[in-house]
Amino acid sequence: MNRFWITLIAILGITFSYLPTSAQVSDSDAPATILVFDVSNSMWGQIDGISKVEIARDVIAELLAEWDPSVDLGLVAYGHRRQGDCSDIETVIPVGPVNHQTFSQTVNSLVPRGKTPLTEAVRAAAIELSYSDRPSTVILVSDGIESCGADPCAMATELERTGIGFTAHVVGFDVDRIEDQRELSCLAENTGGMYLTASNADELSEALRTVAVAAPPMLRLETGEAETGPSLNDPATRWTVVAIDTEETITADRTAAYLELDLDAGRYFARAELGNRSGAVEFEYADDDAVKRIVLQIAVSLSAPDTVEALKDFPVNWTGPNRSGDFIALAAPGTSASEFSAYARTTTGSPTNITAPPAPGEYLLRYVDASGSRILAERPIEVVFPVATLDGPESVRAGSQFSVGWTGPDANGDYVAIAATGSPDQSGDSYAYTRQGDPGELLAPDKIGDYELRYFSAQVQRVIARQPIEVLPVSATLEAPPAAPAGSEVKVIWTGPDNQNDFVAISKAGAEEGEYGNYAYTRNGSPAKVRMPDEPGAYELRYKMGQSRKTLSSLPITVN
Numbered sequence: 001m002n003r004f005w006i007t008l009i010a011i012l013g014i015t016f017s018y019l020p021t022s023a024q025v026s027d028s029d030a031p032a033t034i035l036v037f038d039v040s041n042s043m044w045g046q047i048d049g050i051s052k053v054e055i056a057r058d059v060i061a062e063l064l065a066e067w068d069p070s071v072d073l074g075l076v077a078y079g080h081r082r083q084g085d086c087s088d089i090e091t092v093i094p095v096g097p098v099n100h101q102t103f104s105q106t107v108n109s110l111v112p113r114g115k116t117p118l119t120e121a122v123r124a125a126a127i128e129l130s131y132s133d134r135p136s137t138v139i140l141v142s143d144g145i146e147s148c149g150a151d152p153c154a155m156a157t158e159l160e161r162t163g164i165g166f167t168a169h170v171v172g173f174d175v176d177r178i179e180d181q182r183e184l185s186c187l188a189e190n191t192g193g194m195y196l197t198a199s200n201a202d203e204l205s206e207a208l209r210t211v212a213v214a215a216p217p218m219l220r221l222e223t224g225e226a227e228t229g230p231s232l233n234d235p236a237t238r239w240t241v242v243a244i245d246t247e248e249t250i251t252a253d254r255t256a257a258y259l260e261l262d263l264d265a266g267r268y269f270a271r272a273e274l275g276n277r278s279g280a281v282e283f284e285y286a287d288d289d290a291v292k293r294i295v296l297q298i299a300v301s302l303s304a305p306d307t308v309e310a311l312k313d314f315p316v317n318w319t320g321p322n323r324s325g326d327f328i329a330l331a332a333p334g335t336s337a338s339e340f341s342a343y344a345r346t347t348t349g350s351p352t353n354i355t356a357p358p359a360p361g362e363y364l365l366r367y368v369d370a371s372g373s374r375i376l377a378e379r380p381i382e383v384v385f386p387v388a389t390l391d392g393p394e395s396v397r398a399g400s401q402f403s404v405g406w407t408g409p410d411a412n413g414d415y416v417a418i419a420a421t422g423s424p425d426q427s428g429d430s431y432a433y434t435r436q437g438d439p440g441e442l443l444a445p446d447k448i449g450d451y452e453l454r455y456f457s458a459q460v461q462r463v464i465a466r467q468p469i470e471v472l473p474v475s476a477t478l479e480a481p482p483a484a485p486a487g488s489e490v491k492v493i494w495t496g497p498d499n500q501n502d503f504v505a506i507s508k509a510g511a512e513e514g515e516y517g518n519y520a521y522t523r524n525g526s527p528a529k530v531r532m533p534d535e536p537g538a539y540e541l542r543y544k545m546g547q548s549r550k551t552l553s554s555l556p557i558t559v560n
Contacts, residue, residue, distance in 0.1 A: 038121075041112050042112070042144055064100040072095050076125050119148070120148070122138060230371060301319045330365055420445075451470070490541075494526050
């Protein structure tokens with residue numbers, strides 16, 4: 001069995017299929033080849049002072065110089081003709097024999113201008129390849145995500161379902177946001193391909209080395225973190241291979257991303273080491289094409305509190321591979337590696353801080369391998385409501401001002417309040433924001449009865465501390481002459497609670513509570529000076545509460 005390998009030849013958005021070799025038969029079952037070139041405006045971005053489009057042109061030229069003339073190739077480009085046009089996708093060169101000079105000149109003539117219709121460009125390439133009739137493989141390297149509103153994840157699922165052996169492999173280059181990586185990785189995940197990350201020029205150079213077509217040796221040794229999935233391909237891996245039957249050391253402490261060996265048939269022992277990880281395998285080799293995988297055991301652990309308060313930062317101690325893109329996540333049970341409520345990159349070090357989500361409940365703390373979108377370790381953690389306390393009096397007089405001590409999150413919008421027992425959490429007769437300090441100053445309601453003090457958390461939109469409090473009745477008295485001339489000023493001696501904004505007013509005899517004329521605030525002292533109406537008649541002096549305008553005491557007076 002002959003197997004052929006190809007390296008990515010792309011910078012930020014170039015995609016192409018696996019190349020068939022001249023040894024392969026060109027028929028409808030052979031993998032097709034197409035190059036999809038990202039010529040969107042972002043290709044003007046620079047790497048080490050050189051624009052990405054220039055780098056791409058040079059790499060493609062090198063590829064074309066070594067191209068197997070028996071292999072047909074086509075070119076699809078997008079974003080090169082118009083600005084802001086999501087339909088700017090064009091088959092620039094149909095699939096066919098390659099004229100190296102013409103192909104390279106065509107690539108060099110494409111000027112970055114437009115948007116990134118990544119999803120529809122990949123779909124157009126798949127259709128150009130007749131993906132539903134023959135095997136097709138696309139490799140996408142991107143520094144960003146779809147900018148035209150399409151859903152690459154759904155498109156990948158569709159191509160996988162309707163195609164014959166359709167596979168997309170994706171390399172995310174310098175893609176920092178986990179959300180963006182998730183969008184790119186699903187292209188690979190949904191088609192059975194691999195998702196890899198590269199965070200700098202060296203890593204991208206390793207991923208994009210230009211080995212166009214090379215037949216591997218009879219045996220390939222590779223490493224992985226599981227029996228299936230992407231290979232690690234870390235150049236720091238150290239290898240030892242021994243022939244068991246002859247005890248001959250084939251190689252010892254050789255450093256390479258993987259090994260390609262031409263061995264005789266027999267039994268072998270192979271060991272691989274990478275940092276503090278290692279693995280070994282014994283196998284029988286039958287002198288034919290084979291790939292043997294050594295699974296490296298990775299020490300991954302998570303340590304954090306068993307319970308944390310909603311929207312609070314908490315530390316997570318971890319050990320793990322700490323590869324580019326790896327992250328610690330907080331997720332709901334039953335979710336995939338790409339679904340989470342909060343995360344922190346492992347590049348921030350250990351411990352790292354995670355912010356708990358606002359919704360209390362059971363969660364899972366996870367170490368996620370971004371390159372394979374796999375969960376390497378997880379442990380349960382409970383998110384609980386924020387904690388607060390209240391320290392107020394057991395009872396207060398109706399309408400009086402009083403202080404309430406508190407402790408709590410003191411988040412933006414938090415407040416302490418007095419409210420009727422059993423009323424909705426967000427209701428309150430009087431409140432004070434915690435940002436105004438401790439203690440909070442409240443006004444008791446005018447209506448007597450059972451109430452409660454509350455600490456309301458704006459973060460979780462609910463009361464997180466309560467304390468019962470009783471509002472007690474108050475009384476007042478008035479003393480004034482029985483009659484007074486119209487328009488005169490009468491001195492009214494009063495006693496009463498003297499709450500904030502309490503006042504003594506003159507009203508017509510029998511008038512409604514809200515009907516009154518001239519008045520004087522009790523805060524100005526006793527006696528209060530109230531001017532009589534200009535119209536003679538029967539009136540009442542009333543002591544009224546400042547909040548509700550409720551009358552506590554009244555005294556008849558005749559205006560002459």
